[in-house]
Amino acid sequence: MTALFAFDPASLMTLALLVWIFSGIACGLLAGAARLSSLISGAGSMLACAAVMIAAVQMLNGSAPAILTLPALPYHASFSPVNALLLLAMSVTAFFSSLYACAWLANARPHQRARTGLSGNLLLAALTAAAISANAVELILMMEIAALCAYFLIVQADDVKSRRAGQNQFLSGRIGTLCLILAFALLHHASGSLDFEVLRHTTFTPGTKSLAFLLALAGFGLYAGIIPLHAWVPQSHSSAPAHIAALFSSALMKIGIIGIVKIGLDLLGAPPLWWGLLVLLLAMLTAFIGGLYALMEHDIRRLLAYHSLENVGIILLGIGGAMVGVALHQPLLASLALLAGLFHLFNHGLFKTALFLGAGEIEMQTGIKDMEKLGGIARVMPWTAVAMLIALMSMAALPPLNGFASEWLLYQSLFQLSASQVFIARLLGPLLAVGLALTGALALMCIAKVFGVTFSGAPRSQAAAEASPAPRAMTISSVLLALLCVISGVASPWIIPYFAAVAASVLNEPVLQAAGHGAAFSTTSAVSVPMIAILLLGMPLLPWIIAMVLRGSRLPDRSRGDAWACGYGHSAEMVVTATGFAQPLRVMFAPLYRLRQQMTPAPLVAALHRSGLGTFCRRLALIELAVLLVVAFA
Template structure:
């Protein structure tokens, strides 16, 4: 009860301290598996709940304040945008911490100690970054979070993990250098690194443009914008599953919000070409991310590429808002930003459910390669249901939450095509077609992942011997899938809250986005509850008709094996992940070969020499130690 009475600032202080102390306590007590895992996991759950409560109160107030957190010497900016980012991160962090309660108990002692500490430190650093009131605090906290991610990636200590860690380390340091240069330029021109001062400082056109491009590159490296995405796929595969979920739902989201803050908040009204650059990068990231996902057999690498796809979809909303502000089209700006922010939140729900479900499969079978799985729907039914719902949401199928946010994004692209500027009228239909193609790729991904992994016959003994995952792990993915359903069906009542956040960023009246249970835009309206009712009711109609019209029941027919053209059916005849994606591999061969041309083997071999990886590992340890000392000081 005391927790519910606290205002946002003390709640955030409590969360940061609980994350830190529970991580340290779990690390110290790592020898006692059950105690250590409960301390780390339950500490994460408590801290996430405190942040959810604080973020909800900030959103309800609708005001922005800058203050120093109690106890901690940290200046925080509590605004609706920051609160929405906190809410999106903490909801997924809560379920990842629930998953960790079971995962850590089954991990090796050394891995349990490191992962429990690093995950909680990652969440504390990213939460602090989300409410930073100055560029110094933001860069410091992002750097600390990136180093925590690095050590979680390399702890497997195999060749792939070491390569993934080196990619992530170099990408993160390059991103930090770009951000330091961007804000150093703004500090030189404006005399301050405080966000509140930067908002009210008039910069010349040249300084604004150079700072924006540097910030776009820096935050884009964290967000994984293609072609700055090299660290993303293998990093998500090498880290523990719940840590990979946090990479997608928290670490990369900080990069996205950073682009939003620089492009729409700190530097004033953006010129048109800023928005067009973001839109171009967004559609390339979405389409190529979805295309490369279909070629993957490692289920977590596949999900990582789909994270890139969704990063592109979110950036379509942000880029559309920048174009709307540049062209003085408030309806377009409001609708596009609303769609981007809503999809940012929704992506955290379904992608975390997918990564946690993949982690359950990996833990119960020891396999990440979909080619070796199959038949898991009968052996792990709750995991299968949760992942099917999350996959459908990822593919934007109604009435789930992914559909609700992408539908709003389509409406914003239609608004863009109605603009009075030729380039905007041209971009609107092209981007809408690109988004539709991306959706088609996501639909194919449902068939590939669910069909190859959960249906058919098991392709190896480990898959045939699979059993349901521990209750905490299964519950985490099932509850997230349930939230995907809730946020889809209830979207007409949820969207106005996101519209208010978008309005606070743009400093314009909130878009009237919901009325009488239907989400409204200037183009069209859709009632998600009615869609859900129809989807549930229509399959029942044939059963009702059959029950009314059928006569006496015929005897049951005998069932034999599936017809296989006269041959005996075997597991080898089942469709594989390779065979499923082969037509696309042929159709888009030039795009798939592009990766080898851009990153030739000679360059990759020179980059991944053993001495460089060892040097970066020692450097990362020293840097993290220094940052912790600086943060505490």
């Protein structure tokens, strides 16, 4: 037991896993005591997240990569820089989600509190164990447990929408797991082992490598939500509690992304060129379609889920660029692209968690997720409005926030790709840069839609008019995440070297000098995010100072009143709606929107959601989770 109180990464990881498990069980047993059980679950999860953060920072700050057995647990863990980065990205966002959960669980029904507290903590424990897995058996087992916990978190509400969302996630997860089993079974047949260290040093035939890569890409892609393997994502994010939906985006889907990094750049050796090109094309499709579908949504959490798909595509642009760089023997391109992808993976978790938690605050105080029925929320929930505005600006990659810092590096990697000597790379580089710019434009439109329709104007329903500020723990969680978006953007020149070191460890290349003297740069250009922040603060400040000095008493202070409506009396019906805002794009891209309906015909949907199949899936999920937990503890 003394080892559990040590501060080395292995002991801290053991402590975190045990705290998650026992605090979740305690929440389930004490669900009748609202305050006590919610405090045990939320505070216990925050303690576990803090332990994981400390362990991850230690691993990033010089601890040598190692494979160890965790103290008191029969689990072989791999401590490497890329695993540490994944742990840090998951635990930071999970910490604030757990703070939010303290207030949410206290207001939930006892049965819902028990299920969410237990399944949520088990989800985090399984994802953390998957992040440090040292062999394929552990990875698949923990990902399967995490997916089953996610299923029970989705189907809490006894309604048709919730059951359908859970059934989609259950079927997608099982197909993903089957693909991963087939991929690693193929590798085991060729190498005789499922340990990642053995696979890493085994030479496979080109056919074996390519088939295993395609199977693993499908399996990890289902978890990550790559389009067209994304069917479970929007419904699941809308049906689960808001802090759980945040974990889906910031943790569960990130496991799939890091899995693609491992299989494409680490375990199978140098990838052929077509692997990277395939990932780049899927990435661009995911980013553009995700952003386009997001603009059509009125359910604020479905909208954010589609934007998670957009950002998954942006992250994969970096990963695909790195694979192309390795295949073309261009270490600068590979290092810069992978650095950009990993940095955006971390940044996306921050701003997307802030957005989901803010949306959860609005839903809890109004009972509404449909933006058409909101409006005027900024007057009654100002701190939530500010936090969501900052997170939305970060999502749209506006300077000086963290989304801009990582996407700037990604643009630089695409410019490097366009300078390649290979024709297909010279062709794709500019096209992908234009596509990334288009997704940025869609994200900017989303800022206007979400913030304008939800927070501005007049309330469109009685519930919106009578809304009140959310519990303090919820508001603090979203505000602190928004503050981290600002800090990680302004301080990006000092943060980037850590991500560059992680990228170098994956590629076995020297560390890329992508930051220095307060600026992030490549061989072609440089940008100082701190200087941008200073200029953006100074630009509105200077005119205000001039006006205050020169106006004297000639100009009275402005008075507040109704918005000007061309001489007519202002009414709530005049305010722009979410439908009207997106209507031009709906007309312009009508064939793409019809494609979704054509790809999911009504008879197929009806067959998949028969009540008998849903009941079978629910019972099978319960049996499978019980068996896998016994196997995991054994």
